[in-house]
Amino acid sequence: MANLKWKTPRSKTRSRRAANWKLGAVTTVQCPQCHQPKRPHFACANCGTYNGRQVVKVQDEPAG
């Protein structure tokens, strides 16, 4: 393999490695029951339903 003429500068290496560390925004869809945003393929955090049936007990008001 041919030799590289210049080594990759430290700044370029570090910049490349730093480009992928941030987390993106969480994808949400609207809950068909309560119309609150929820994560797709997850039970709704607000009403506790998934696919039209209750799968998680819902507390009235989370303490704290």
Ligand SMILES: [Zn+2]
């Ligand atoms: Zn819901």
